[in-house]
Amino acid sequence: MNNVRIAGVGHYLPNQVWTNHDLEKKIDTTDAWIFSKTGIRQRHIADPSEATSDLALYASLNAIKNAGLHAEDIDLIVLATSSPDMIQPSTAAILQGKLGAVNAAAFDVGAVCAGFVYALVTATGMMRAFDQYKNVLVVGAETYSRILNWQDRTTSVFFGDGAGAVVLTRSKEPGYMGHYLMNDGLGWDVIKFPAGGSRIPASKSSLEDGLHAFQMDGKKVWDFAIKAMPQAVRAAAKDAGCEVSAIDFVVPHQANINIIQRSMKELGLPMEKTYPTIEHTANTSGASIPIALSFACQNGKVKQGDLVAFVGFGGGLSWGSAIFRWTK
């Protein structure tokens, strides 16, 4: 098996920012409610001229540069999104064209907010198994502002737009240590965005009827997430052959600060071992983990030799964790 490490990290957040106070003017909500329930103060919103693939492009350029590589060096692009440019082709395919990654295969992974962890594990597995994948770009990119019904305050206030990316390369020492992925399809309707293949009849107004917008049962998500996040980290640590207490840094999905705090406590890990970005970015679904990693790296929170656990959970219901030794 080939060893795989993370060699480059990057992110992109659109320029436009909507604060909770901006939302107070549009819908029946308050900054106090949103902040106390989620830890969110603001979210970035993509410009109408920016597609999910554009956000992915800017994050990818940063990650490839950070790895000291060029787009032509990339052999494979694995992109996690649940707000793709189109149902078909894949957003990874569109990104590949925009990047000029002329030597790369490309495909999307759909596991909603756990998508980045699924993509990271998929890419790592392909690199470990097959010699032809030497430099792989793993991206999370989302424009939830396009799939939300902004009038539905029980979902809209949680989300924002953004993209993050990592470049995986071969290494002498193990970077990748272990992982855990799981799904509970009986909970498929807790988080959903119906598409052309669903049984729901087409409607004249696409998003406003509430059927053709993103939908979430927040309380059911809470019950699921507070169990899934610690369980995934414990299972990944077991697979990696380490104790949870040996983990130096956790990069969790940025869904809700209260879920992060509760899960870190449950794992017996202090909050100093994570670096939340949710206050500034809100929940960027499949993009939140690489964005949070990028901010942590920029702020010197991840050190050479650290054991880093990535953990995601969301629609599916899907969840998972991957553990890497930081050897960047």
Ligand SMILES: CC(C)(COP(=O)(O)OP(=O)(O)OC[C@H]1O[C@@H](n2cnc3c(N)ncnc32)[C@H](O)[C@@H]1OP(=O)(O)O)[C@@H](O)C(=O)NCCC(=O)NCCS
């Ligand atoms: C949704 C969630 C915040 C609800 O928290 P809670 O403490 O159970 O909520 P409460 O019962 O105190 O509050 C619900 C009330 O707030 C109201 N409310 C909902 N959204 C609101 C908003 N944006 N602003 C103001 N009030 C809001 C509801 O209408 C409800 O009112 P009611 O009691 O009169 O019916 C919580 O369950 C949660 O964080 N879930 C996880 C969601 C998540 O992270 N999703 C990401 C998916 S990856």
